[in-house]
Amino acid sequence: MTKTNRERTVKTLRHLDRRIFIVIVIVTLSCLVPNTPQKAQVPPAPYLDVSQPLEKRVEDLLQRMTLEEKLALVHADSKFTTAAIPRLGLPRRWLSDGPHGVREDVGPDTWQPAGRTDDFASFMPALIGLAATWNTDLATAYGKVIGEEARQRGKQIMLGPGMNIMRTPLNGRNFEYPGEDPFLSSRMVVNYIRAVQAEDVASCAKHFAANDQEFERNTINVEMDERTLREIYLRPFQAAVQEAGVRTVMSGYNKFRGQWCSENDYLLNKILKDEWGFKGLVMSDWNGTHSTRGAVLGGLDLEMGTDILPYDKFFLARAFRDGISSGEFPQSLLDDKVRRNLRQILETKVIEGRSPGALNTKDHQAAARRIAEESFVLLKNDNDALPLDAGKLKSIAVIGENAIKLQHYGGGSARIKAFYEISPLEGILRRAGDSMTISFSQGYGEKNREELADRAVRAASQADVVIYVGGLYHKPSLDAEGADRKDMKLPDQQDDVLIRIVAANPRTIVVLLGGGPMEMGPWLAKAPALLQVWYPGMEGGNALARVLFGDVNPSGKLSCTFPKRLEDSPAHAMGNYPGKDGTVRYEEGLLVGYRWFDTKNIEPLFPFGFGLSYTHFEYSDLKLVRGSKDGAFTAEFDIRNAGARDGAEIAQLYVQQLKPRLLRPTKELKGFTKVFLKAGEKQHVSIPLDRGAFAFYDPEQRRWVVEKGDFKILIGSSSRDIRLEATTRLTETTVVK
Ligand code: BGC
Numbered sequence: 001m002t003k004t005n006r007e008r009t010v011k012t013l014r015h016l017d018r019r020i021f022i023v024i025v026i027v028t029l030s031c032l033v034p035n036t037p038q039k040a041q042v043p044p045a046p047y048l049d050v051s052q053p054l055e056k057r058v059e060d061l062l063q064r065m066t067l068e069e070k071l072a073l074v075h076a077d078s079k080f081t082t083a084a085i086p087r088l089g090l091p092r093r094w095l096s097d098g099p100h101g102v103r104e105d106v107g108p109d110t111w112q113p114a115g116r117t118d119d120f121a122s123f124m125p126a127l128i129g130l131a132a133t134w135n136t137d138l139a140t141a142y143g144k145v146i147g148e149e150a151r152q153r154g155k156q157i158m159l160g161p162g163m164n165i166m167r168t169p170l171n172g173r174n175f176e177y178p179g180e181d182p183f184l185s186s187r188m189v190v191n192y193i194r195a196v197q198a199e200d201v202a203s204c205a206k207h208f209a210a211n212d213q214e215f216e217r218n219t220i221n222v223e224m225d226e227r228t229l230r231e232i233y234l235r236p237f238q239a240a241v242q243e244a245g246v247r248t249v250m251s252g253y254n255k256f257r258g259q260w261c262s263e264n265d266y267l268l269n270k271i272l273k274d275e276w277g278f279k280g281l282v283m284s285d286w287n288g289t290h291s292t293r294g295a296v297l298g299g300l301d302l303e304m305g306t307d308i309l310p311y312d313k314f315f316l317a318r319a320f321r322d323g324i325s326s327g328e329f330p331q332s333l334l335d336d337k338v339r340r341n342l343r344q345i346l347e348t349k350v351i352e353g354r355s356p357g358a359l360n361t362k363d364h365q366a367a368a369r370r371i372a373e374e375s376f377v378l379l380k381n382d383n384d385a386l387p388l389d390a391g392k393l394k395s396i397a398v399i400g401e402n403a404i405k406l407q408h409y410g411g412g413s414a415r416i417k418a419f420y421e422i423s424p425l426e427g428i429l430r431r432a433g434d435s436m437t438i439s440f441s442q443g444y445g446e447k448n449r450e451e452l453a454d455r456a457v458r459a460a461s462q463a464d465v466v467i468y469v470g471g472l473y474h475k476p477s478l479d480a481e482g483a484d485r486k487d488m489k490l491p492d493q494q495d496d497v498l499i500r501i502v503a504a505n506p507r508t509i510v511v512l513l514g515g516g517p518m519e520m521g522p523w524l525a526k527a528p529a530l531l532q533v534w535y536p537g538m539e540g541g542n543a544l545a546r547v548l549f550g551d552v553n554p555s556g557k558l559s560c561t562f563p564k565r566l567e568d569s570p571a572h573a574m575g576n577y578p579g580k581d582g583t584v585r586y587e588e589g590l591l592v593g594y595r596w597f598d599t600k601n602i603e604p605l606f607p608f609g610f611g612l613s614y615t616h617f618e619y620s621d622l623k624l625v626r627g628s629k630d631g632a633f634t635a636e637f638d639i640r641n642a643g644a645r646d647g648a649e650i651a652q653l654y655v656q657q658l659k660p661r662l663l664r665p666t667k668e669l670k671g672f673t674k675v676f677l678k679a680g681e682k683q684h685v686s687i688p689l690d691r692g693a694f695a696f697y698d699p700e701q702r703r704w705v706v707e708k709g710d711f712k713i714l715i716g717s718s719s720r721d722i723r724l725e726a727t728t729r730l731t732e733t734t735v736v737k
Helices: 005-034 052-062 068-070 127-133 136-152 181-195 226-233 233-242 265-275 291-296 318-326 331-347 364-374 424-432 449-462 494-504 539-549 595-598
Strands: 094-095 202-208 221-223 248-251 281-283 377-381 394-400 437-441 465-471 509-515 529-532 581-583 617-624 633-641 646-655 666-677 683-689 696-698 703-706 709-718 722-728 733-737
Touching: 052 331, 068 094, 068 318, 068 331, 068 633, 094 617, 127 181, 127 633, 136 181, 136 364, 181 233, 181 666, 202 233, 202 265, 221 646, 226 233, 226 394, 226 696, 233 248, 248 265, 265 291, 291 318, 318 331, 364 539, 394 424, 394 449, 394 595, 424 465, 424 539, 437 449, 437 529, 449 494, 494 509, 509 539, 509 733, 529 539, 617 646, 617 709, 617 722, 633 646, 633 666, 633 709, 633 722, 646 683, 666 683
Parallel strands: 202 248, 221 581, 248 281, 394 437, 394 465, 465 509, 509 529
Antiparallel strands: 377 529, 617 633, 633 683, 646 666, 646 709, 696 703, 703 733, 709 722
C-alpha cells in the first residue's frame, strides 16, 4: 500500500469511526429521548412511528406524559397557543381565527396585533356568501385556501367554520354563518372542513350550540324543545362530526337549558361524544369557561382565553390538578381530555412535520374571485337593466361609502390583515375606467349627511347610470361580534338618500353589502336592479365589475329569507327575541326561516333559494327513480337554458309530507344541484335522496323516524318557485340512524 493510499485508508477509517460513533450516539439518544430522529434499525417509540394506528400512538404518548405535561395540553398558555412539551417533541400548538382567512397574530395576552410583518392572509368572502353560491365544490376550494395558508402560517387549528343557524336577521354574526337552512349549511361546512383538514390542519365547528344571537351573548340562556334542537340547530354540527370528521368543536358562550355550553353535559358528553361518537376535542370559546368542576365533568377538553392570568389559575390548570390529588376527579377524566388533544395534535402531523403551505397564491386569488362571483344574488333586474354594456355608456356615477370602504379589518374575530382588497370602486374603474367617465361620491355616512346626499344626487343626475354601493358594514350594532343589529333598516339614512337618487336617475343599479336580510325602502320599486353581494373578500371589486358588465352571469341564491318587515320573521313575530330575564325561548320551534314563511303563508320580500340570472331556465320531465331500498330515490329531470347567455341554475329539491302525525314544516330542503348550461343547452340532472330525507326527530322515541305515507317531491328554482312535482309513497314506518 503506498503512503498516500495508507493515509487515505486511515482517513476513511477515522471518518467511518466518527460516523459509527455518531450512529451509536443517535441510537442511544433515541432510546432515551423519544423526540430524536429515528433510524430504521431501531424501532421508534410507537407514538413516533407514523405508520402505527393513531390510537396506539395516542396511548403510547399518553403513558409517557407526566401529570404536569397532561395539564399543559388542556389549557392555553397565551391567547392562541398551548404549551410545547419539548421532552416529547411536541411543539407549541397554535390556533387561529378564523372562518374567512388566517387572522393576524396578536400579542400573547392581548387582542392587540403582535405587529408582525409576516401575518398577512388571503381575505375570503364571508361564509354567508359562500353558502349563497350553493356550490359545494367552491366550499372545497375555500377550505383548501384556508388550509394551505394556515399551514404556511404555522397554525394547527383554524377556528371555523361557524355554523349557527340564522334565527333572527339581527344577529351581529350572521355574516360568519351559512344561513337559515340546516341542510344547505351542512353541505357547505362538510366540504369546507374536509378540505381544510386534507391540508393537515384541524378545523373547528363553532359555536356549539344555539349561539344564535350576540345580545347578552355571554350570559343568555337558550330554551327550545328537543325536536327543534335536533332538526334545526344541531344538524350542521352533526354533519361536521359524522360526515367531515371535524377534529375540534368550540362551545358557545351561552347557556343551554340552564347550563353553560362549555360545561353542558347533555350537549358535550351525551350528544356530541356518546351519541355522535366525536373523538376530537371540545375547546371553550375565549374566556367562556366558568368552573373547574363544570368543565371537568361537563365535557370540556381545552380551556382558551386569557382573562384569568397567570395560566396556572385557569379552571383546567392548578384547580384541576388539586381536584385530581384530592380525589375529587378521577385521573381518567384528565386522560380522556388529553387523548382528545393528542389525537388532534398527531393528526395534524406534528411528528413527521408538515410540508410548507402557501400564501395568497394565484390559485387562492382565483378561488376568492370565483366564490365572490358565484355568491352574488341578483334580486331584481327589470327590463334587463343589467348587465351594463360598457360600449354604450359614457358615464357612471358610483355612489355610496361601501364602494370605497375596505371590509377585511372588521367584524371581530373574523377580521383579516389582507394582502390586498379590491374595493367595488376600484373593480369598476379597472374594468371600465378607460372607456368612460366614472365619478364617485360618498352619498351617505355618519356625518354631514345632507351635504353628502346633495352631492350624490347631483352626480346621479349627470350620469348615464348610477351604481349605488351601500348596505351594511362592520361596526358594533351592524355586522359585528358582540352586539346585534337594532333593526333591519339600512344604516346612515340610506333609504332617504336612495329615494332621492332613484328620482334623480331612474337607471340606478343598487348593490348591497351585508351579512343578512335588510329592509328595503320605497326606493326599491323605482330601482330597476338590485344585487346582494354580502362581504365579497379581497377580489370583491373585480368580481362585482365582472358581474355588472356581464363577463360573468350571476348565479347565487339566497341562503336566508329576506322578510318585508322584521316583525314578519319568526322569532320577532312570536315576540321571543332577544329574550326576557336572561332567557330566550325558541317558541317558533322548527319554523325557522322559510319553514315559517311557508307554513304561516307570509309573503317574504325575497324568498329562500331565490336569485335571478341574465338568462332563464326551463324545467321538465321529473321522474322519481326508485333505488333498491324503500325510501331511496333519485329525482331526475331536465333543465334547459332558454335564454341567450351561458349561465348556471341552482335546482332545489324540497320534501313535503302530506299527512304527518306531528307538525312538519310545509316543505324542507333535502337536495340541490348547480348546473352550468351554455345558452340553449339542456341537461338531464339527478338529485339523489336517501331515506333520511323523509325523517323527523320523534321526541317521544328520541329517534329519527320515517313514517309511511305520501310525500311530495318539489323541484324549484327557489323555495317559492316550484317548477315540477311528484308524489311518492313510503310503505313502512322505520327508525333511521
Ligand atoms: C369568538 C370566537 C373566536 C374567539 C377567538 C371569540 O370572541 O366568539 O368565534 O374564535 O373569540 O378569537
